Amino acid sequence: MGKARVQGRxxxxxxxxxxxxxxxxxxxxxxxxxxxxxxxxxxxxxAMTLYHHVRNKQGLEDAIVExxxxxxxxxxRAGASWQEVVAAHADELHRGLNRHPGxxxxxxxxxxxxxxxxxxxxxxLRVLRDAGFAPRTALHLIYAVASAVVGQHLAADGAxxxxxDAVLIxxxxxxxxxxxxxxxxxxxxxxxxVTVTALIAGFETILARDENRPRGMDPPARGTGxx
Amino acid sequence: MGKARVQGRxxxxxxxxxxxxxxxxxxxxxxxxxxxxxxxxxxxxxAMTLYHHVRNKQGLEDAIVExxxxxxxxxxRAGASWQEVVAAHADELHRGLNRHPGxxxxxxxxxxxxxxxxxxxxxxLRVLRDAGFAPRTALHLIYAVASAVVGQHLAADGAxxxxxDAVLIxxxxxxxxxxxxxxxxxxxxxxxxVTVTALIAGFETILARDENRPRGMDPPARGTGxx
DNA sequence: ACCTGAACACCGTTCAAGT
DNA sequence: ACCTGAACACCGTTCAAGT
Numbered sequence: 001m002g003k004a005r006v007q008g009r010x011x012x013x014x015x016x017x018x019x020x021x022x023x024x025x026x027x028x029x030x031x032x033x034x035x036x037x038x039x040x041x042x043x044x045x046x047a048m049t050l051y052h053h054v055r056n057k058q059g060l061e062d063a064i065v066e067x068x069x070x071x072x073x074x075x076x077r078a079g080a081s082w083q084e085v086v087a088a089h090a091d092e093l094h095r096g097l098n099r100h101p102g103x104x105x106x107x108x109x110x111x112x113x114x115x116x117x118x119x120x121x122x123x124x125l126r127v128l129r130d131a132g133f134a135p136r137t138a139l140h141l142i143y144a145v146a147s148a149v150v151g152q153h154l155a156a157d158g159a160x161x162x163x164x165d166a167v168l169i170x171x172x173x174x175x176x177x178x179x180x181x182x183x184x185x186x187x188x189x190x191x192x193x194v195t196v197t198a199l200i201a202g203f204e205t206i207l208a209r210d211e212n213r214p215r216g217m218d219p220p221a222r223g224t225g226x227x
Numbered sequence: 228m229g230k231a232r233v234q235g236r237x238x239x240x241x242x243x244x245x246x247x248x249x250x251x252x253x254x255x256x257x258x259x260x261x262x263x264x265x266x267x268x269x270x271x272x273x274a275m276t277l278y279h280h281v282r283n284k285q286g287l288e289d290a291i292v293e294x295x296x297x298x299x300x301x302x303x304r305a306g307a308s309w310q311e312v313v314a315a316h317a318d319e320l321h322r323g324l325n326r327h328p329g330x331x332x333x334x335x336x337x338x339x340x341x342x343x344x345x346x347x348x349x350x351x352l353r354v355l356r357d358a359g360f361a362p363r364t365a366l367h368l369i370y371a372v373a374s375a376v377v378g379q380h381l382a383a384d385g386a387x388x389x390x391x392d393a394v395l396i397x398x399x400x401x402x403x404x405x406x407x408x409x410x411x412x413x414x415x416x417x418x419x420x421v422t423v424t425a426l427i428a429g430f431e432t433i434l435a436r437d438e439n440r441p442r443g444m445d446p447p448a449r450g451t452g453x454x
Numbered sequence: 455a456c457c458t459g460a461a462c463a464c465c466g467t468t469c470a471a472g473t
Numbered sequence: 474a475c476c477t478g479a480a481c482a483c484c485g486t487t488c489a490a491g492t
Contacts, residue, residue, distance in 0.1 A: 013456085036485060046458055048486085057485065108335045108378075111385035118397050118404060125403040135407035137421070143413070144375065144422040147382050151335075151374030158338035170345050176352040177345060180362035186370070194364070194433075195371040201432040202425030240475085263466065273477050275467085284466065 013045060015053045019067050022060055026102030031061070034102070058110075065112045068103045072096025073120045082131040083200050086145055089124060090196045093149045094188075104157060107150045132211055133203075141203050148195045156188040240272060242280045246294050249287055253329030258288070261329070285337075292339045295330045299323025300347045309358040310427050313372055316351060317423045320376045321415075331384060334377045359438055360430075368430050375422045383415040 021042050026034050036057055040047040054060045072092050076085040097104050121142065128138035171177040248269050253261050263284055267274040281287045299319050303312040324331050348369065355365035398404040 035483085037483085048459085049457055051486080052456060105336065108381045109332065109385060111382075111389050113386075113389055113394055113397065115397055118401055122401040122404050125407060129403050135403050136410055136413070138403070139407035139413065140418060140421040141425075143379070143382065143418055144425060147378030148371065148375055148422075150381075151378035152370070154335045154377075155338075155370065155374050158336060159340075162338050162340055167340055167345075170340065170342055174345055174349040176356050176362050176365070177349050179356075180352060180366035183363055186363070186366065191367060191370055194367040195375075195426075198368075198371060198426050198429030198433060199422075200429070202427070202429030205428040205432070206421075206425060262464085264464085275478085276476055278467080279475060 013043060013049065013053065015063075017043065018050060018053045018060075019063050023064055023067060023100060023103070026064060026106075027100050028102070031064075031102050031105055036060075061106050062110050062112070064103055065106050065110045066114050066116065068096050068100045068107075069112060069114075069117055072099070073117070075120065075123050076127050080127075082127050082133075083204075085124065085127045086141065086200055087196060089142070090145050090149050090192065093146060094153075094192055097149070097153045098188075101157070104150070104153045108154055132207055134210065137203075137206065137210065141199070144199055145196060148199060149192055152188055152191040152195060156191065240270060240276065240280065242290075244270065245277060245280045245287075246290050250291055250294060250327060250330065253291060253333075254327050255329070258291075258329050258332055263287075288333050289337050289339070291330055292333050292337045293341050293343065295323050295327045295334075296339060296341075296344055299326070300344070302347065302350050303354050307354075309354050309360075310431075312351065312354045313368065313427055314423060316369070317372050317376050317419065320373060321380075321419055324376070324380045325415075328384070331377070331380045335381055359434055361437065364430075364433065364437065368426070371426055372423060375426060376419055379415055379418040379422060383418065386413075 018039070022034065022039055025039060025042060036050055037047045039060075040050055043049075050060075054063065072095060073089070074092060077088065080088070097107065124142055125135060125138045128141060129135055133141065168178075168181065171181060245266070249261065249266055252266060252269060263277055264274045266287075267277055270276075277287070281290065299322060300316070301319060304315065307315070324334065351369055352362060352365045355368060356362055360368065395405075395408065398408060
């Protein structure tokens with residue numbers, strides 16, 4: 001067939017090629033159907049060859065997450081307010097997940113604590129600290145926004161899997177649910193926008209409260225019934 | 228061996244037994260290692276037998292989610308404020324995921340739109356509507372809280388998989404990250420509590436804004452840079 | 455160093471067959 | 474109706490072997 005390569009001959013395969021193909025396949029068919037064997041076939045290589053460029057399948061998945069994050073996140077714009085920086089961060093994450101739908105589940109599963117992401121995190125936290133947030137509260141804010149964005153993508157993917165008609169029928173006899181769905185389907189964009197808007201407004205409140213406290217004190221929990 | 232059962236003899240297996248065993252195995256070893264074959268073995272039955280009680284593996288996973296939700300969610304307490312109701316809902320979800328760690332990933336993956344969960348949703352939305360929220364805003368609020376809770380559990384599970392020392396070492400040279408982590412590890416409880424507190428405060432702001440608008444108008448998006 | 459081929463220990467699911 | 478056994482088409486990964 002001419003396609004066969006002689007053993008020992010270099011395929012010229014690099015980690016970058018492997019990753020690029022993995023992301024492409026994941027976006028096309030979903031991570032669930034991404035296998036080491038299929039990925040190898042796509043690259044014209046035996047499955048075992050991949051293990052020279054990636055520790056194992058988990059390592060491949062981690063690399064996909066890093067790849068998408070590196071491609072999506074940018075340092076905060078100088079001079080922007082913390083609200084703008086947080087909203088922009090959410091938007092970058094959202095666009096990244098939109099561009100790479102296959103990677104969404106991996107974002108929920110793999111931690112992605114790499115030097116590169118930590119540098120971005122540091123720059124975000126610095127903006128928040130300069131705005132008056134305690135470092136730990138700032139971390140909570142970033143965590144909250146990130147997992148809100150990922151969570152809404154996950155939920156939207158799940159919702160897309162169930163036919164909307166089924167929901168409308170099931171909502172029969174549930175007037176408020178029906179009213180909420182009456183204005184058309186709830187989009188990921190609207191869910192993320194509302195959630196991020198609420199989080200920013202909520203942390204504005206938390207910031208205002210904390211600034212009235214003596215410095216160096218840990219923000220005590222407000223009673224929410226969550227104990 | 229005595230354990231072998233004659234073909235055609237009823238094993239007395241019910242859907243309830245299958246589900247209970249599935250949840251137990253998922254909690255013990257994680258869903259990733261839960262297989263139809265292992266589950267069948269645990270029940271002293273052949274793998275194919277399970278297909279009489281469950282459509283397929285995806286159906287089994289959906290059933291696990293429903294099972295955990297049914298066990299965890301309760302109708303809102305009469306007379307409670309909307310803030311208390313929302314916080315209690317988050318807490319119930321949080322406890323359910325704590326009790327069934329194996330199910331967490333399934334919550335991120337499977338939608339869980341069942342008659343039972345829709346009834347709970349209706350009761351929650353009713354409380355929020357009575358408090359002055361537009362139905363759709365109320366839905367956004369519940370969505371935001373639910374995926375915040377699930378998201379924080381997912382992130383916590385992912386973080387638990389990476390050794391905290393590695394993070395501290397990587398955080399070297401990143402003073403604000405280091406400061407945020409200095410007070411000890413960030414727990415799921417604190418992450419959920421802060422996030423839910425922020426969301427409640429944020430939606431209080433949104434509610435106050437909407438109430439100053441003429442009735443029947445859709446809440447326009449506030450500029451967050453998310454467009 | 456990089457790639458292969460065979461093998462091991464698994465999967466979910468279908469299908470025909472048993473009682 | 475409920476359960477089984479064999480089979481199909483897959484998996485990730487190890488290991489020894491090739492150049």
